[in-house]
Amino acid sequence: MLKKVLSCAIAGAIVVSSPVAVIKDFTVLKAEASTNFYDVPTNHVGYDEIGYLSSKGIVTGYKGQSGSYFAPQKTVTRAQAAKMILTAIGQKEATVTTQRFSDVSKSHWGAGWIERAVQLGIFSGKQDGTFGPEDTLNRAQMSKVIAQAFKFEGDVSLGEPFDDVWVNHDFREHVIALYWEGITTGTKPTHYSPWTNVTRSQMSMFLARAMDPKFRVKVSQGEPEEPTPTPTPIQTTTEAVILTNGLNVRSTPSTTGSVIGSLSKGERVAVHSVDNYWVKIQYGNQVGYVHKLYTKLRNTSGTPVAKRIIVIDPGHGGKDPGAVSSGSTEKAIVLAVSQSLEKKLKAAGAIVLMTRAGDTYPTLGDRVEFAKNNYADMFVSIHANAATASANGTETFYDTSSNLNGEESKLLAAEINKQIVSLLNMRDRGIKDNGFFVIKNNNMPSVLVELGFITNTSDREKMLTNKDLFAEAIYRGILEYYKK
Structure with missing residues (x-):
């Protein structure tokens, strides 16, 4: 699995370093201390508040091709919120000597901020001992942490402003407190939408209002809607x-x-x-x-596999016959099935590549590199099993220990295995998580299919006489995978 090391700036800018070439990373920016974000025009509902927090280094922006931008509609995580709020009230992150939550290691970028927020009673963990640092913050949770950080207390005698904040909600008093202080309003005059995730723009407005009364609003007003960019329409399938x-x-x-x-x-x-x-x-x-x-x-239209790069790997070959029984060889059986599958996929518009097209022997490493070098969308290795004469049935393998796309591999394995069992009336031996070299060392959805047992009379006869039907079953499994 890709190992990730995360660090974060206040607005959620994260960097991920990894020893492998393919990484999922964010770029950290220094504090902008500026209101010059191209996606926050002067008529934006949160323009003043975002500028205020930016000037104090509480929020930052991102660097884009067209300049700095704020991403006002991006959601806020619990860890990000902890740092934003603590910075707003002048607190520093704590020194973490003991790991408090199972999902917040001492090396986590937000560990010190989370620890201080818990010490101050602003945040708390979950019953299972986790904190959920990357979980998004909703409006109900936002009301509670801001009220606790700034010591706002609710007075229910002033009235119930929202009909979707019920009397038994544990955040009710906090919503009421922020409402009557002019810090938070509803998404509509009578609706608070407590379970809606908080955006960066909303969080900035709430924090600025809590920090400085000049930003506070009159009660009984709904929040103006943030402008939503109009997407440029494109024609694509x-x-x-x-x-x-x-x-x-x-x-x-x-x-x-x-x-x-x-x-x-x-x-x-x-x-x-x-x-x-x-x-x-x-x-x-x-x-x-x-x-x-x-x-x-x-x-979204046409055949599900059109333009997909699918690598088919007929097992063994050349000097390696694979399993042998009653004059039949695994390498010959799987090549015939693979060639039939190749024709079916090509007819559906797929880009099909074979690790071997004849009786040759590419090494296991060659097969993996072939798939990676061709930027494959999928890797399907085809084999025949061998054991005692009584062993029979179909089984399909995937790997979740090392393959980046292990979960997708599992979904693909399930669809292919189901189709073979159904079309060929094979015993279902199930799908299994196993680190075979060619599926473990690949990074795209990868499966290894054991069609049946060459050492079993019934299975062997099916594999020798129904090669096209085995290919059809694998083909249908691939189609079903792409449909879901």
């Missing part, structure tokens, strides 16, 4: 589904390109083009680049 949280969107197709924003797991963005490991996407009203290995590229 491909989308990228984001597979990890905090994926950087860069201005150029390089890890040295400036960061213009980030995406969360499960988000979908339109794809302009794909070049090697970089995916050119539509990011709001901008064009940016994300790393291919952290995305699942899907076609």
Whole structure:
């Protein structure tokens, strides 16, 4: 797995260092101390408050291709909020000698800020002993931590301003306190939307109002809506589904390109083009680049596999026959199935590459490097099993210990295994997490399929006479993977 070392500036700018070439990182910026963010125009609802906090170094911006930007609609994490609030009230981070929370190591960038926030009673941990430093902060939680940090106390006798803050909510008194102080208003006149995540713009406004009364608002007013950029429409039939949280969107197709924003797991963005490991996407009203290995590229029309680079790896070959039984060899069986699968995928528009097209023997390392050097979207290694004569059935392997896309590999394995069992009436031996070299050392979704047992009479006969049907089953499994 990629090992990550995180550090963070107050506004959530994070850098990740890694010993491998492919990294998921953010770029740290120094404090801007300026209101000159191109995405915060003078008519922005939080313009004054953001400028105020920026001048004090409480919030910072990011460097983009077009200059500095603030990303006002980006959400705020619990760790970021802890640092922002403590900086606002003049506190320093604590020296951490003992790890308090299981998910906040002493080396975590926010450990000292989190420790001080807990010491002051501003934040608390969860019942399971974690803090959730990267969890987003919602409006209910925001009201509580700001009220506790600035010592605002609620008086329910003044009235209940919102009909979605119920009497049994543990944050009710804090919402009431901030409301009557003119620090927080509702998203609508009678709605507070307590479970909505807090944006950087909102957090800036709340903090500025708490710090300086000149920013406070009259009660009984809804918060003005933040302007939403109008995306530039594009014509595309491909989308990228984001597979990890905090994926950087860069201005150029390089890890040295400036960061213009980030995406969360499960988000979908339109794809302009794909070049090697970089995916050119539509990011709001901008064009940016994300790393291919952290995305699942899907076609929104046409065949699911069109333009996908799929590497098929027929096991063994050449000097290595693989398993042998009753005159049949594993290398011959899997090559025939692989060649049939190649035809089916190509007919559907996929870019299909074979680690071997004949009776040759590429090493295990050669097979892995072949897939990586061709920037494959998927790697499927095909084998036949061997054991005692009674052993039978199909099983498919994936690796989550080292493969960056282990979870995606598991999903692919499940779909392929299910189709083989169904179409060939094979015994289902299930999918299994195992570190076979070719799937462990790859970084794209990778599986190793054991079609059946060459040492079992029934399985062997199926593999010899139903090669196209095995190929069809694997093909259908790949299609189902891309559809989901």
